[in-house]
Amino acid sequence: RRFIADDPPSHAVSRVAESFRASGGEIRSTLATLFATPDFLVARDTKLKRPLHFVVSALRASDAVTDAGPALQEYLTRMGHSPFQYPTPDGYADEATPWTATLLWRWNFAMALQRNRIAGTRVSVVRLGERAGGERTAAAHFLRRAATPDEWGAVRTTDDKLALLVASPAFQRF
Amino acid sequence: MLATARGAVALATEEERTLVVVFLRGGADGLALVPAVGDDAYHRARPRLRVPIDGAAASRLDDLFALHPRLAPLHALYASGMMAVVHAVGSEDTTRSHFEAQDLMEHGGVTGGGWLGRFLRFRPASGSRALAAIAFGTRFPEVLRGAPAATVLRSLDDFSLGAGGAALARSLDGLYQREGGILTAAARDTVRALGKLEAIRGTPYRASGGATYASDELSQSLRQVAQLIKARVGLEAVSIDVNGWDSHFTQGTIIEPLMTQVAGALVAFHDDLGDAMGRTTVVVMTEFGRRVAENASLGTDHGRGSVMFVLGGGVDGGRVLGRWPGLGSDVLEGPGDVAVTTNFRDVLVPVLRRHGANDATVLGRIFPGHTVDALLL
Numbered sequence: 001r002r003f004i005a006d007d008p009p010s011h012a013v014s015r016v017a018e019s020f021r022a023s024g025g026e027i028r029s030t031l032a033t034l035f036a037t038p039d040f041l042v043a044r045d046t047k048l049k050r051p052l053h054f055v056v057s058a059l060r061a062s063d064a065v066t067d068a069g070p071a072l073q074e075y076l077t078r079m080g081h082s083p084f085q086y087p088t089p090d091g092y093a094d095e096a097t098p099w100t101a102t103l104l105w106r107w108n109f110a111m112a113l114q115r116n117r118i119a120g121t122r123v124s125v126v127r128l129g130e131r132a133g134g135e136r137t138a139a140a141h142f143l144r145r146a147a148t149p150d151e152w153g154a155v156r157t158t159d160d161k162l163a164l165l166v167a168s169p170a171f172q173r174f
Numbered sequence: 175m176l177a178t179a180r181g182a183v184a185l186a187t188e189e190e191r192t193l194v195v196v197f198l199r200g201g202a203d204g205l206a207l208v209p210a211v212g213d214d215a216y217h218r219a220r221p222r223l224r225v226p227i228d229g230a231a232a233s234r235l236d237d238l239f240a241l242h243p244r245l246a247p248l249h250a251l252y253a254s255g256m257m258a259v260v261h262a263v264g265s266e267d268t269t270r271s272h273f274e275a276q277d278l279m280e281h282g283g284v285t286g287g288g289w290l291g292r293f294l295r296f297r298p299a300s301g302s303r304a305l306a307a308i309a310f311g312t313r314f315p316e317v318l319r320g321a322p323a324a325t326v327l328r329s330l331d332d333f334s335l336g337a338g339g340a341a342l343a344r345s346l347d348g349l350y351q352r353e354g355g356i357l358t359a360a361a362r363d364t365v366r367a368l369g370k371l372e373a374i375r376g377t378p379y380r381a382s383g384g385a386t387y388a389s390d391e392l393s394q395s396l397r398q399v400a401q402l403i404k405a406r407v408g409l410e411a412v413s414i415d416v417n418g419w420d421s422h423f424t425q426g427t428i429i430e431p432l433m434t435q436v437a438g439a440l441v442a443f444h445d446d447l448g449d450a451m452g453r454t455t456v457v458v459m460t461e462f463g464r465r466v467a468e469n470a471s472l473g474t475d476h477g478r479g480s481v482m483f484v485l486g487g488g489v490d491g492g493r494v495l496g497r498w499p500g501l502g503s504d505v506l507e508g509p510g511d512v513a514v515t516t517n518f519r520d521v522l523v524p525v526l527r528r529h530g531a532n533d534a535t536v537l538g539r540i541f542p543g544h545t546v547d548a549l550l551l
Contacts, residue, residue: 048356077314080322087287087295087320088539100360101323104304104333104367107346111335150352154345160338167346169353169361 004039005046006095012039045173048096051079053174054106058113058166059121061142062128067120075118078105107167114163125162135161143170191529192403194412194456195290195317196392196436197280200420201272202460204480204512206429207245208259208494212238215501216466223425223468235259239494244433247441251485256444256451258491258551260521262479262499264462264514270476272420275461279518280316285542287320289522290411294321296539297531303408304367305333310395315413324411330398333371343368363408370405385446392416393439400446403454410529419460423471440485452487455525459518466501466510477511482521484551488528495521495549519544524551 004012012034019033020026034040049057055075059066066072076082079102086092093099112118114125132138139147139155142165147155151168158164165171209225210216211234217224230240233249239261241249251257267278282289294307307324309315318324325332335342343365350361379401387393395414402409416436421428436458444451463480479499484491496516499505507513519541527548531537537546 074326078323078325080324085287085319087285087292096356098322100357101303101306101363103357103360103364105323107343107364108333108335111339111342115336117336150349154349158338158342158345160342163342164345167342169350169355169357172357 002047002094003034004037004043009039012037045170047174048099049172049174050092050094050099051076051081051102051106052083054172055109057174058110058171061171062113062123062125062162062166063131064113064121064123066118066122069120071119072121075105075109075112078108106172107163110163110167111160113166114160123162128162139165142166143168145170189453190403190406190408190410191453191455192399192409192412193290193293193525193529194396194399194414194454196414196416196456196458197276197315197317198419198432198436198458198460199272199276199415199417200460201275201462201464201476202419202480203421203425203429203474203477204261204263204460204463205466206421206425206464206474207242207433208235208239208261208481209242210238210498210501211240213501219467219501221468222472223474235494238498242430242433244430245437247437248483251441251444252492255492256489257483257485258489259494260482260484260496260516260549261494262496262512262514263482263516263518263521264479265518266514267462268478268508270462270478270508272461272476277316279459279461281319282519282541283543288315288317289519289540290317290413291320291324292540293526293529293531294318294324294411296536297526297529298533298536303363305402305407305409307411307413308399308402308409309413310391310398311413311415315415317413318411321411327398330371330375330401333368334375335368339368340372367407370407374401374405381442381446383445383448385442385444387442387446388435388438390435390439392435393442396439396443397446400443400450403447403450421464422469422473422475425468425473428473440483444485455484455486455489455528457522457525458483458485459521463512466506466512478507479512479514482518484521484525489551495551516549517544517547520546520548521551523548 001008015037016034020030023029113123116122129138132141155161155164211227211230225242229243233241233246265279267275280288304323307318307321309318309326314326347361347365350358387397399412418432419429447454459482460480462478464474464477468474499513499515523546
C-alpha cells in the first residue's frame with residue numbers, strides 16, 4: 001500500500017505476503033520481493049502525497065531557502081499533519097482519502113510560496129526559470145514529465161506559474 | 175474527510191452542524207456566575223461578594239439558583255429552553271493548578287490530542303473539510319490537537335489565496351476536473367469554499383434578528399463564526415478562549431465586565447443565527463471553580479466544581495442539571511470547595527452524540543478510560 005498504490009493488485013500482495021511468511025517475517029527479504037514486483041516498477045503517480053511530503057517536495061523543487069520555522073509549520077497544522085501530533089499510535093493515514101480535504105491549504109501554500117509570503121522561507125522564481133533553461137523545462141521539472149497541453153496552457157496564461165505547478169493535480173501525486 | 179467522490183456529494187447535502195466551545199480561562203467562579211441564592215450557606219460564605227436574593231429576582235433559574243445580574247440577558251434563552259446550566263461540574267484533577275486542570279480538560283484524559291480534535295478525527299462519516307475547525311486566539315488550543323484540519327484564525331483573510339487567487343483557482347479547477355481522479359470532487363469543494371469566503375469578505379456583514387455584536391474579542395469571534403455558519407462552508411468545530419477569570423482580588427471588578435461580554439456575545443450570536451441555531455451548539459466551560467468562602471481581598475481562591483452552559487438546537491434546557499452537593503461544611507471538597515458531582519465529559523457526551531459521535535466505540539476513543547454517565551441534556 002505504501003509503495004505501489006492505496007489499492008495494490010492482489011497478485012502483488014500475495015507475493016509479498018508469501019515472502020513475509022517464508023522468511024519468518026524478515027523485513028529485508030520482504031521488501032526485496034516487493035521492490036522486484038513489476039507492479040512496483042511501473043507504479044507511478046498512484047499515491048497522494050501527504051501534506052508533509054507535499055510541502056517538502058515543493059520546497060525542494062523550488063530550491064527554497066527555509067528555516068522550517070513556525071510560519072511553515074502552521075501550514076502542516078492547517079492540513080492536519082503536524083509532526084508527532086497524531087493522537088494514537090497507528091499514526092497518520094497513508095491512503096489518499098483522509099487527505100483530500102487539504103486542497104485549499106495546498107493551494108494557499110503554493111500561492112504563499114510563489115509570493116514569498118511565508119516568513120522564514122524564500123524562493124526566487126526568476127532564478128528557477130533561468131536555471132531550468134526556460135518555462136517548459138521548469139514546468140517539466142515540477143511535473144517530472146513534459147506538461148500536457150492543458151497544463152501548459154494553464155502555465156502559459158498565469159503570472160503565478162510556480163503556484164500553479166505546485167498546486168496542480170500532478171504535483172500532489174507520487 | 176471526503177471519503178470518495180460519492181462521499182463529497184453526500185456531505186454537501188448533509189446537515190452541517192457546528193460545535194462552539196468557549197473556554198473561560200483562569201477558573202471562573204461558578205458561584206458568581208450562577209449563585210445559589212436560595213441557600214443560606216451561600217450568603218454566609220460570601221457576605222461581601224454575594225448576590226442578594228432581591229438582586230437576582232429577575233434572573234432566577236429555580237428555587238435555588240439564579241444567574242448573576244450581569245448574565246441576566248441569558249435568562250430569556252434559559253426560559254425558552256434553549257440553554258441548560260450544569261452546576262457542580264468539573265474534572266477529576268484536584269491539583270487546583272490552572273495549567274494542569276486546563277490540560278486535562280482539553281485533552282479529555284491522559285491520551286494524545288484534544289477531545290475536540292479526536293471527535294473530528296474519529297466520528298463516523300467525519301466529513302472534515304478545509305474549514306472544518308477554527309480556533310480564535312493567538313495560539314493553537316490543546317483541545318483541537320490531532321484534528322484532521324484546524325486553523326488558528328486571526329481574520330477571515332487568512333483563508334484567501336490573495337490577489338490573483340481567483341484566477342489561479344479557476345485555472346486549477348479546470349486541471350482537476352479534467353484529471354477525473356479522487357481529487358476532482360475535493361477541488362470542486364475547494365473552489366466553492368473559496369467563492370463563499372470571497373463573497374463574505376466582499377460584503378459588509380449585517381447581523382440578522384436585530385443582533386448587535388459588541389467590540390470585544392468574544393463578540394467579534396462569534397460574529398465571524400455566525401458568518402461562516404450561515405455561509406455553510408463546512409465549519410464543524412470552533413474553539414474560543416476568554417481569558418482573565420482568575421479572580422483572587424476584587425473579584426467583581428475582574429469578572430463582572432467579562433460576564434457582560436459573555437452574556438452579550440451569546441445573546442447576539444443566538445439572535446443573529448436564528449434558525450441556524452438549531453444546528454449549532456455552544457458549550458461554555460472553565461477548568462475549575464473557586465473556594466466557596468470569599469477571601470480577605472474581596473476575591474476567591476482556586477476551587478473545584480464550577481458551572482457549564484450548553485446552548486443550542488436540541489438542548490433540553492430551562493433546567494439546572496447535575497446533582498447539587500450543597501455548601502455545608504461537611505460536604506465541601508478539600509479546603510472548602512464546591513464538590514464535583516458531574517464529570518465535564520458527561521456534559522460533552524450528549525452534545526457530541528448530537529454532532530455525529532453517537533457510537534460507543536467512537537466515544538471511547540474521544541474519552542478513553544471514561545465510563546459514560548451522560549447527562550440527559
